[in-house]
Amino acid sequence: MLDIFVVDHSAEERSRLISEINRHLSSNNRELDYLPAVNIKPLTPQELKFHSEPDICVVGPELLVRDLTQLGKIKASIPKSSILVRLDRRIDSLSVIEQIARFGADDTYSEDTSSREFLRKLVMLARRERQASSGKLILVDSAKGGVGVSSVAASLSEALVEEGKKVLVVDMDFETQDLSRFLAARPFFNESLEAILAGHAPVSREGVEQCVSRVWEDADLYCLPPANYHSLLFRTDSKGSRLLISVFEILDQIYDCIVIDAGPAAGQLRELLYRIADQVIMVVNNDPATLYAIADRVSKMSPQLAAEAGIWLLENGSRSYGLSSATLRAEINSALSQVSFHWVSSAVPFSKSASRWQGAGSPMLMLGSSRVKAALKSCLSELGLIGSRANSSLTVEQSGLIKKIRSVITLPYKRSAEGKGLSLPAPGGEVIDKKAVQIKKELPFKQNQPDSTQVATKREEENLDVEQLISGVTIQ
Template sequence: MIRIVIVDSSAESRKRIMDELNACFALDPSQLQFFPKLSITPLDPEELRFHRIPDICIVGSKMLIEEIGELTRVRRLFPNTAILVRCNGQFDSLSMVEHLARLGADDILPANLNSLELLRRIILHARSATRTRNGMLILIESGKGGLGVTSIAAALGEAFLNYGKKTLLVDFDFDTQDLCRFLQARPFFNETLGALINQSKPIVQEVVEDCIIPVWPDDDRFFVMPPPVSCEEIFESNNSSLRNLVSVFEVLDSLFDVIIVDTGAARGALRKTLYRIADRLLFVINNDPASMFASVERISDALISISPSAEVNVLHNAPQKHGLPLNLVESEISRATRLDKARIISKCIPFSKNASSWPGSGQTLLSRADASFIRSFRKVIQNLGIFEEAVQPHTDKPNILASLFNKYLKKNKETHQDKKDTVLKEIEYRPKSDSKFAAPFLNGNPDEELRPIPGISDSPSFVNTALDTRSAKELLLRAQVVS
């Protein structure tokens, strides 16, 4: 959204400029398909200091005729805002234009300016204005289905969470809602988002917050936004739905550190809009020959539409044993798309049998993975360079094991703080003939009364024999089985 303030000494002149701006939207809808929404606020000169900093300030000619020095005061109030002066014949001379520029004007809007030219100037000046963004918008994309976009989106979201980032996952799979269904985040459809896109509800923070739901009930830093129920107009370029969606993302940007979009079934104008607002594009490939053509075509399209400031990276996911050599895949994609080979991450995300069982579990690929997969995934995301080097992730082995055990306990609706302490303290086990399980030496005393671990003996993932396990790691990985 572009925030515009109109300043002039009379209400009549302010209204005249507003009418001119509103008349611009009578243009051909195809001209406005990617034009952002405008927030236009008319203000008296004395009200300026009480208003938030806009992207563009349009100064009317009547105020300048009465006191041209007022332009300097406006510049002091808005040092980084583009100031456009609405001129009449009195300010057309070159010497007067030079004088206005010295007082702080960035451009002149002559009286005979047509609607298309006016919008062009607004776009260019709003683009050059200093904008502060809170979050990072990451798109996860692939050339065809089945390459692991949803899995990587969920795993990357948990990785950011482990780095202390407030994270939002956006599910744009309108047909199957895979991301929400795999995470068991209900409801799977988003009626509120559909109402915002169709302008049935105002796009304000309180309403946008109703569009998101927590992935895990006890974690207030990890959320998911399901897709709308039915919103075919969002794929078309001749309506305001896309501009409304961009406004929703602007609100989300102020609420989250990271927004990860599973592009899913996004196509047409929606896909191009996402490319334009993204900060980063992660493109998922593998060495299956059947996916090569689709991947090359999609990467080429993305490089045409994506913002010049956005980073593009290509990820290898679960390469097949009998697929194409990875170095051949990299060289061919780089040659066909003219993408710098350094943008293709050489580290691969390996296949993990444990991790592949995450769909429908309520957990992510990272939650269900073994230690080897976690180490490999960590190396991949470090190569992406999207995490601050100064922040160390919470991926030390004791923390990972405790996290896995906590998720197991939550699934069985047991208290989890006591169980977490049990895992961190009870490291060694020895068999005992009169108990189903070996019990720990709680204080290093072998004569202490041995007891079974509460709640574990009833688990279907354990057999009724004595444990001979010597590490908490194996216990936790075995306790991870989905009942």
């Protein structure tokens, strides 16, 4: 909610200024999409001390014509608020404007100011003076369905809770409410939020808190289910999107992190989510069909981001077939060579136990392997949401390398009752001739006398290229 106080000498002048502001706000202008809902209140200079500071204070010309120093007193009463002065022909000289600026005014406008210009002034002043809260808004999106957006959003939220954060996860899927249902967060349809977006309930902290439900009683994880009447957010002539901005501004003051599952959001609503996001996580997988959709979505949405925000591509290893990680990244990098974005270094590996979280009522992080947890924590660390971790998870290339090593080492042991061993060069940075390197399978040790240092007497040689399999060995 954008609070505007209108201050002037007489009630008649204040009423005239309010009518003028409402005329600008009722104009059919896209600049309105960048403003939250506006609350205008007329006050005398003496009444200011009895009210909390507004976002913007509009000071009328009649008051300044009578006493220009009143502006300095108003600024002293509301030092954190922006001051917007309405000029008329009596106080539009450069010398007077210089004094107005010296007394604390941030900007001016006149009867010749267009609605577009006036709205831009409101946007700039509201953003300049609004105190930055500690909350971070993270938008989790994808270019197509089925890549694991809800799974990633829920798991990142749980990982943040583990780090001691108070977290709100927002479900924007108006059709299926997957995230709310999977987390067993009730109600699945948010009637309180619907009332606010329809304008039937005020945008207040008390009202917004009624829209939120706690997921677990013993953890600071909360859920904002979607409203039923979602068309209010997609219609260009509706105030629903502006009211939603006001809702998020209040939530931003309550929670450390807000994680939004973008779901099927489209058009004006999707643009709004990108504009207010601090960071965007774009979930991708190795399905070749997603390549064009990813490039199209990122290139179209990146201009909507704030200057300090960024788009991060997170590879979710949910498919056992498809493009290799290297090919996937190379193709996307080529398609988006003119767009600024980042890759999360660690891909989320596939985990069979984690894939059943939808029916278990627990996020993927809780059910997944330690590698899944490490990858998600690494993602949060790279985005600056949690402290950097000394033991960060492996990169995609390193993960693939470890898989190869593991397959080579475990191959002789599979379904074997004889306990075969494997002799590998000890890592130490030594230089080895590539032609001389061979992996040798040892004969069985003596039964009931296992000894890791025992050397086999006979070996069956098996040529294997180990150029990239042994850490610390340089192949020449």
